[in-house]
Amino acid sequence: MPFYRFDHAPDPVEKAGFSPEEVPRAITAIGADLVAGMGLKEMGVHFHRKAQLIFTLRGIVRCEADDGVWIVPPRCAVWIPGGMPHSAALSGAVEIYCLFVDPDAAPALPAGCCTVAVSPLLEQLLRHAAHMPVMYDEDGPDGRIATVLLDQLARAPVEQLNFPMPQDPRLRRIAAALMADPADRATIEAWGKRMAAAPRTLTRALTRETGLSFGRWRQQLHILIALQRLDQGAAVQSVAQELGYESAGAFVTMFRKALGKPPARYLAERRRQDGNGAD
Structure with a gap:
């Protein structure tokens, strides 16, 4: 399925949608702000080569993965390792950020699905990443932001908030x-x-x-x-x-x-x- 950038990207390719799987970078972040009344949005069972972090600021997001249902609570995010089949459903007014992480970029991150607590710093890094160019300069400021984001994600407390x-x-x-x-x-x-x-x-x-x-x-x-x-x-x-x-x-x-x-x-x-x- 196509993904869209959170901001108004100047690149026509980004405006038209892109596949995070194909981006040759350690991280790729997207965001979406869905208004109430749009009903339930469901994504059937699928998987990504890259790992995925799903973080919500508003609304309800429910994921089913790794023999569990993950109803994302406030101030938390769901971590889904690469290659793991999962489905997702969103309802209400939803503000969501998704981070895709290349498997080689963070081998120390959890091997199983889990809920992680999102600190204010990690939230700001996710927000920033969702506005970075898709092909950000790996040796520039955005590349350093990506490194700090991965470090903070690896240190985020794991919370067993699943069904x-x-x-x-x-x-x-x-x-x-x-x-x-x-x-x-x-x-x-x-x-x-x-x-x-x-x-x-x-x-x-x-x-x-x-x-x-x-x-x-x-x-x-x-x-x-x-x-x-x-x-x-x-x-x-x-x-x-x-x-x-x-x-x-x-x-x-x-x-x-x-x-x-x-x-x-x-x-x-x-x-x-x-x-x-x-x-």
Whole structure:
């Protein structure tokens, strides 16, 4: 598929679209600012020779890769190694930056899909890279920016903020149902009846494939959805109801145990970082 530069590039080739795979540079960055109301944008399963970093400032981006669903939370990005099949869906008003990294340029970067925290400095480097010429001077200032960007990316903290997607077809059906209706509080016993499978069998398969209990697996999905909804301005009470919690207090308790801070404090710190990294 064609990619387009974030800025109004003077080069007609850039205006017409280009393939990051074909750019003989360590990095290639693009950006897009999609207005609300354009609906869901989906990119089917595909892969790149180069590794890819997907960073969002606004909106919802959901990727499926490496046997997991990655709902990109605020101030984070998803790292997808080169050659890994993945799909992506975007919705709402989305401001997104994608960085493509040549495999030979950063061998120390993660070999598996993961979520990385984006510091204000790394954000500014990504913004700058999205406006650099595609064929930037490797020995000039932009080349040095590319080197610093890769150094910062290699040092970015990794956060396990994904929803593991099992291979077992019964568990995949449960996962799809939970994503469609996250308020469903059915137990693993109830799901066993729905799937015509012994609860113990489902539990063993889930633990074997994800390392998580059913409750912790579902909680991980709730955390990701909550981070997106709260970042969009939804009230804690509203998010608690959307996720099927009996009260806002029960939801806050779950959130604090999972991330070490209550939602208000967690989001306030994220937004404070946002302000520090703004232009």
